[in-house]
Amino acid sequence: MAEQSAGGAIYFAILGIVTTAFGLADLLVTASGSEFAYGGILEIPGDIFRGGWGGIILLFAGIFYLSGIRNFDDIHQFAKVVMASILIWVVAGCDIFAMITESIPSSSEETGPWFNTLPDFIAAYAPPYAPAVLLLPFSLVVIYYIRKRASGEEGSGNSS
């Protein structure tokens, strides 16, 4: 159990560092007023809303991860790690929702078709992705720890 907790702490420490770095990168790119793309998979938006506001949230998420890893077994500390993941889910969820809403209607003006063609629809989900979307699968690991903790509490008969 203790080894697994240590594993979790290390995992979320690394995730926290990466998330903080992404948050800072978001803010820097927004401040520069341009967009940033890397390797065809990562794209940091330069607009004040997704880049600036979203970047601040990612930065907070990173700080929450890093502050939550000390004494990881404590429920209040663990809650910070969960909250950090929730912050990433909010930003990534909004990015994905925006992708969905943009992919359905046709982009052609006036009297063209109402809906997007299938190739364009699929292309809307192709990379590059925003940092929060890239962080999303890694942040989902917290669900494993929530379940593990819940089963541990049930096992010890102390589900409050």
Add this chain to the structure above:
Amino acid sequence: MKLNTGERWDLIDRISKETVTFGAYRHTLKDAIGELTVKPMTGIPVAIAVMYGFWSVFGSFAGFFTDGFFVRLFDAYWLPWLQEVFPGQGEWLYAIMVDTGGIESGEFVLSSNCLESFGVLTSGLFVAIGVVLPAIIIFYLMLALLEDIGYMPRLAVLLDTVLHRVGLHGYAIVPTILSLGCNVPGVTATRILETKKQRFIMMTLLAIFIPCGAQIGIMQDVVPDLMGWILLYLIIGYFVFGYILNKIVPGKAPEFLIDVPPYRRPLLSNIGKKVGGRVRGFFVVAIPFVLLGCAIVGVLYQLGVIQFLGDTLAPVFVGWFGVPKETAGPLIAAFLRKDLAVAQLSAITMTPYQMITAVVLVSIYFPCVATFAMMLKEGWKELIGSLAVLAVVVFTYGGLIHLIGILLGVA
């Protein structure tokens, strides 16, 4: 039998020993997360994320329906069809109901989109159904979700200290956020505040600084890049003038006690009822005002009243507020329909800073007729007081924004 104080406490002890089970309470994860969202150090980042999610989903959803479908439906099909079948092109009824059009080289020219036609059946319907309806539905859906999850009381606790600075308390967040949907239920919700002073401050602030869903929807559609700056100016104004009002308005601003419930899974039936009721209310109260306002603006334009007022007040708009002369007409018409006024502004050529100033002026300029009527219902003295504050705010804040622009070299 008469018990003294000590005996009463002994009795209480005996009863509690028999009825209450004592033990150590272990915090659950839900409890711990609940605490995190109330403490300022962790709660403020969460509030920032919640607001981000709120506006991001709002923008995506409203954009999906408005830009994706309604713009095309109205501009490519509805407007050309009406322009063709409605009789009396160029006459006053045609101008009011369908299209005011324009004159190019001495000839009457039809508008190319519903934001420029200003007819009741074109601009009026487009704004009401194509722009406002999707914005209102998603706004109330998100609000109902936050309420049912149990986040709103936490937001009230979190903002309590800040709102005390403007003479309000945490619960003032309810009318504030409701007003972002429609100012009318926002004015009604001011009744949850205890004192006359609080209600007056809240009503005044929301009439001046809180743009309604219709206005936000149209801003999102026509000036999306400038929305952040416009909202920033409105938020700053909300707190600065709230602080001043708190200092000069006599009366008390008491503390509040709130029971923060645990986080709960939202019930679909609850959310459905809330959203359905609010959207129905919006339809009954606001949609007739959109159409009626559009008709009255059309009539006033046809009679030359707005042109006259615009020309008369143009020196104030140009000299004091730093906006082009052409904005005077839409700013006058904003009394009837703020959303249409924003749409009219978008058709005028001006610098981004002038556009920010003009849209902020539309927001703070005067409450719409529906809000005006609602405020009158709450008391005519309060209404007159609010309007007096409003007049001062428009001139000082409008001039201040112009001054900031001059100092930054962007005005």
